[in-house]
Amino acid sequence: MTEAASLSELTPVPEHVPETLVYDFDMFKDPAYRADPHKRVLELIDIAPPVFWTPRNGGHWMLVSHSANFEAARDCEGFSSEVLPYEKMEELLEQMADESGRIPRAYPINLDPPLHGTYRKPLQGVFSPRTINELKGHIRTLAGELLDAVAGSGECEFMAAIAEPLPVKVFLGMLGMPVDKYPEYRALVRAHMDAQASSGASDAIGRLQKVAAAMRDTIEERKDKREDDIISMLWGVEIDGRETTQEDLENYGVLLFIAGLDTVMQGIGLGVRHLAENPDLQQQLREDPSLISNATEELLRRYTFTVPPRRVAKDMEFQGVQMKKDERAMLFLPGADLDPAEYSSPEEFNLKREGAHIAFNAGPHRCLGSHLARIELNILYEELLARLPQFRMDPVRPPSFNCGHVVGVESLHLVWGD
Amino acid sequence: MKIRIDKSACVGNARCWAISDELFPLDEDGYIDIEEFEVPAGKEDLARRGARACPERVITVIEN
Numbered sequence: 326m327t328e329a330a331s332l333s334e335l336t337p338v339p340e341h342v343p344e345t346l347v348y349d350f351d352m353f354k355d356p357a358y359r360a361d362p363h364k365r366v367l368e369l370i371d372i373a374p375p376v377f378w379t380p381r382n383g384g385h386w387m388l389v390s391h392s393a394n395f396e397a398a399r400d401c402e403g404f405s406s407e408v409l410p411y412e413k414m415e416e417l418l419e420q421m422a423d424e425s426g427r428i429p430r431a432y433p434i435n436l437d438p439p440l441h442g443t444y445r446k447p448l449q450g451v452f453s454p455r456t457i458n459e460l461k462g463h464i465r466t467l468a469g470e471l472l473d474a475v476a477g478s479g480e481c482e483f484m485a486a487i488a489e490p491l492p493v494k495v496f497l498g499m500l501g502m503p504v505d506k507y508p509e510y511r512a513l514v515r516a517h518m519d520a521q522a523s524s525g526a527s528d529a530i531g532r533l534q535k536v537a538a539a540m541r542d543t544i545e546e547r548k549d550k551r552e553d554d555i556i557s558m559l560w561g562v563e564i565d566g567r568e569t570t571q572e573d574l575e576n577y578g579v580l581l582f583i584a585g586l587d588t589v590m591q592g593i594g595l596g597v598r599h600l601a602e603n604p605d606l607q608q609q610l611r612e613d614p615s616l617i618s619n620a621t622e623e624l625l626r627r628y629t630f631t632v633p634p635r636r637v638a639k640d641m642e643f644q645g646v647q648m649k650k651d652e653r654a655m656l657f658l659p660g661a662d663l664d665p666a667e668y669s670s671p672e673e674f675n676l677k678r679e680g681a682h683i684a685f686n687a688g689p690h691r692c693l694g695s696h697l698a699r700i701e702l703n704i705l706y707e708e709l710l711a712r713l714p715q716f717r718m719d720p721v722r723p724p725s726f727n728c729g730h731v732v733g734v735e736s737l738h739l740v741w742g743d
Numbered sequence: 744m745k746i747r748i749d750k751s752a753c754v755g756n757a758r759c760w761a762i763s764d765e766l767f768p769l770d771e772d773g774y775i776d777i778e779e780f781e782v783p784a785g786k787e788d789l790a791r792r793g794a795r796a797c798p799e800r801v802i803t804v805i806e807n
């Protein structure tokens with residue numbers, strides 16, 4: 326099979342989309358993008374329009390510039406997070422539930438204001454910097470254990486050895502789930518990631534049901550016997566003045582699963598690849614670990630990796646472009662954070678860069694887990710640089726990547742020592 | 744020098760707080776807990792950096 330043949334089909338471009346705004350880009354399969362994602366992102370910024378239409382994957386808008394992403398992220402009336410309007414979606418899910426059992430809802434990530442706020446508010450305290458800071462010691466211990474297990478071997482495939490297990494272990498610990506759920510959760514995360522990287526139909530519902538089922542016992546136990554964990558905290562919050570139910574807790578659990586696991590993994594993968602390719606940077610950070618938190622931020626900007634989807638909610642003109650109701654639009658955040666109109670020499674990794682990136686998006690849906698994500702990344706980099714000598718990419722096994730709504734690393738073979 | 748914050752538009756990034764927890768206090772939920780203040784002498788630079796760090800751009804510096 327040739328590369329071109331594996332791309333998704335081309336769909337006819339709608340009439341209101343001028344030819345000048347069409348650029349052929351398959352966000353799942355584009356070969357150059359999959360070979361080295363952010364290199365291709367820089368190229369896209371150079372040659373594609375700041376807001377363009379791609380005829381791949383059914384046809385959709387791509388918002389590439391910083392200004393387009395920043396504006397769209399804050400305009401929930403124009404750019405809806407609901408795949409279908411709420412009432413229609415609920416109706417559909419209820420119908421499907423008759424056949425396949427209850428379907429968990431990942432509220433609030435797929436809701437628009439004001440309902441979005443109703444479901445987001447209870448989580449805010451749970452993920453505030455103060456609560457999350459208390460997890461630091463636990464995360465450091467886990468990171469240290471994983472790194473020590475490979476330190477003596479002189480090589481590892483970093484994704485399987487470190488980047489995947491760490492967030493899953495943090496997640497289980499934080500929620501208060503038993504550690505023996507680990508293999509089950511890792512398998513579920515794997516399946517979730519494989520599905521993220523494909524545009525085709527997948528058994529998303531079955532997977533979410535399994536995620537919910539794996540938490541059900543712990544959720545029930547905590548209802549009457551609270552402990553020091555997030556499930557217990559969520560039993561204590563109120564949604565719009567009412568107490569939370571078993572269903573709410575399962576929904577929240579599913580939300581955190583979808584939002585907080587593969588994201589951290591890919592962040593780690595992309596960051597560690599940059600470190601492995603830049604021994605001078607490793608050296609600099611080992612000499613002055615106080616620079617690591619800046620490095621974490623700059624890595625997030627340089628390799629921004631999520632592409633949240635939106636539904637155009639009404640016919641409108643957006644930054645001079647005519648869009649029609651129910652067209653799909655991707656917030657291509659990797660482009661936003663490499664936009665030269667926003668960041669000087671965006672391709673340069675610059676520890677001294679100031680100002681904000683939008684790797685966690687902006688606006689009402691902005692990542693709730695950003696404090697946790699930052700802490701996980703930061704601690705992992707600190708422990709990695711402290712526990713391993715200079716590491717580099719394995720010259721015979723180059724990295725491979727996955728592209729989709731989350732851009733990430735499939736394999737990352739590192740070597741160190743002589 | 745003064746800082747003014749559009750509190751209603753804060754989404755709780757706490758990036759300002761990460762620059763200075765003294766100038767940019769947060770509420771229990773991690774949102775900004777202050778709307779306007781006079782920047783103490785000697786803290787101007789910190790205040791400017793805090794404002795630049797806000798991804799939502801809701802912190803305005805009013806230079807006298």
Ligand code: HEM
Binds near residue numbers: 580592633697
């Ligand atoms: C480096 C890692 C991470 C990145 C880059 C990231 C990125 C994002 C982005 C871009 C969004 C916005 C989605 C949208 O606009 O539709 C988001 C939302 C969200 N994230 Fe994260 N995330 C990360 C880690 C986490 C973690 C560790 C958690 C929690 C355990 C988490 C929980 C959430 C939640 C709950 C939302 C939904 C917020 C809402 O819709 O109001 N994320 N994340």
Ligand code: SF4
Binds near residue numbers: 752759767775797800
């Ligand atoms: S950085 Fe901006 S959005 Fe964040 S807490 Fe401070 S004011 Fe709010």
